Amino acid sequence: MSEEYFFERNAYLEKRIPEMEQKLAASNAPLQKKMTYQYSLFRETYQHLLIRYSLGDDFLKLDVYFGRILSALEKYRNIAVEVAKPGQYTFPKFSELEDYVVSMWLISLAIALNVDETKFIRLINCIGNIGKDALFERLVATRVKSRPIASTLVFPEIYQSLYEAIDATEPERSKLVCQFLTGWYENMKPTYWYDCHKGPEGGGFFGYWALEVAGVVKAFDIDDSAFCDFAHYPGFN
Structure with a gap:
């Protein structure tokens, strides 16, 4: 993908991630729906780090993005554990x-x-x-x-x-x-x-x-x- 694509994707995520965080914080939606949305947020956070790396960011500056990934993962886990039956929370499945x-x-x-x-x-x-x-x-x-x-x-x-x-x-x-x-x-x-770069407008590609x-x-x-x-x-x- 072109450099322009990565700049556009980064700009999208810079706006999208805080919006998702705010929406989740204010949401009264059922836990199942919040869980699905939180997982989408988690994906966006690690994709954003990789977009920044693909753009050429100094690796050590990515620690800020790692903190956001970890926070999103913890929040997903907390919701998912509450949704699951006792002892049945299974993310991530190594299988x-x-x-x-x-x-x-x-x-x-x-x-x-x-x-x-x-x-x-x-x-x-x-x-x-x-x-x-x-x-x-x-x-x-x-x-x-x-x-x-x-x-x-x-x-x-x-x-x-x-x-x-x-x-x-x-x-x-x-x-x-x-x-x-x-x-x-x-x-x-x-x-x-896999092959997401072949999707419409880059398919959410973040680097391989x-x-x-x-x-x-x-x-x-x-x-x-x-x-x-x-x-x-x-x-x-």
Whole structure:
């Protein structure tokens, strides 16, 4: 998409997100309806951060946008828990690729931005899924030592190479990350944003960024010189 598209999309979100927040704060709508609207707001917040990154913002300045994402996620969780029957709140579902990927994006952003301990704990409390995925838990364990160790990946067919890169040595480490990045976009086909740039007026496109790689690179001090020019790699270092 053109630079003009990203500027227009950013202007839209700069206006849209506060409007959504104000509408929700004043709403007396049924909880189910508020829950749906709050989830839409949550999506808009992380898309806005990625729009800003796609426009070329300095990565460390994105911490402000991360705070808004976290707040929107917490509010969604609070409403959804109230709507759900006891013990049946299930977002995010790691068994759903889309939920898993967004969770990986958020934990990777938190690590790459070096958010404070309070924000990090708030985030993992929202995501839950304790001990369900080995890659996610390895990332969390770089900041929180009390989590259980997981031994399997939820999506090994997609994430095995990135996971193996954590414990590999060079040059195998870089080869494994390159392998992951090479197949990353096509592996994201089940997500709602896959090929969204082909939709009317850009389809809400916000950039195709493999944020999970940035999280692994930052957390495990991986040299990214071999893959820093890959199209979907967000070079946050």
